[in-house]
Amino acid sequence: DGGITQSPKYLFRKEGQNVTLSCEQNLNHDAMYWYRQDPGQGLRLIYYSQIVNDFQKGDIAEGYSVSREKKESFPLTVTSAQKNPTAFYLCASSVQTETNYGYTFGSGTRLTVV
Amino acid sequence: GNSVTQMEGPVTLSEEAFLTINCTYTATGYPSLFWYVQYPGEGLQLLLKATKADDKGSNKGFEATYRKETTSFHLEKGSVQVSDSAVYFCALSSKGSARQLTFGSGTQLTVLP
DSSP states (O other): OOOEEEEOSEEEEOTTOOEEEEEEEOSOOSEEEEEEEOTTOOEEEEEEEEETTEEEEOTTOTTEEEOOSBTTBOOEEEOTTOSOOOEEEEEEEEOTTOSTTOOEEOOOEEEEEO | OOEEEEOOSOEEEETTOOEEEOEEEEOSSOOEEEEEEEOTTSOEEEEEEEOSTTOEEEETTEEEEOBTTTTBOOEEESSOOGGGOEEEEEEEEOTTOTTOEEEOOOEEEEEEO
């Protein structure tokens, strides 16, 4: 079955460390997205990518970096420059040229700074 | 720009009560409209969608009708169950927007037995 996989489900980071969250999809979707969700709040867009080797900043890109070397993969790195990284991170993908299908979401990664 | 406004929660209902979660939008052109549901600790799942005016999306007893004249897409269910407890997000998608989906802030629903 096609889907989108995020790993790990839970991640702990020490202050000053970089960590990378994995996102892989086998849906042959062109576009991929990273969102941050804080408790009781909506989704905030971090980065998005419409094609391989290209990506754009979203609303809260500071302290984060991404790469899109393969169509299937869109990893997110939370750098030490992100001062408040504890949150729930969601990856999503979509068929770029068709707006009617919406997004497919992964099950999320919960990142905690210890 | 595009925007989605949802009724603020949290919403608490008794089992078998009628549910309405209001959603209004601002967009250029003719967007597609979606409701997503998020169960605790999980990602978002598509609940239903409507792609043109007067379309009704439905799934698992939930319904929403695309009302262009009132720019609304309210979510309804005639009889909620405890298992419907979740956060519900309204969203829109419009052509020409590289970011595709614009989300509302989410509404927390709790159904009590």
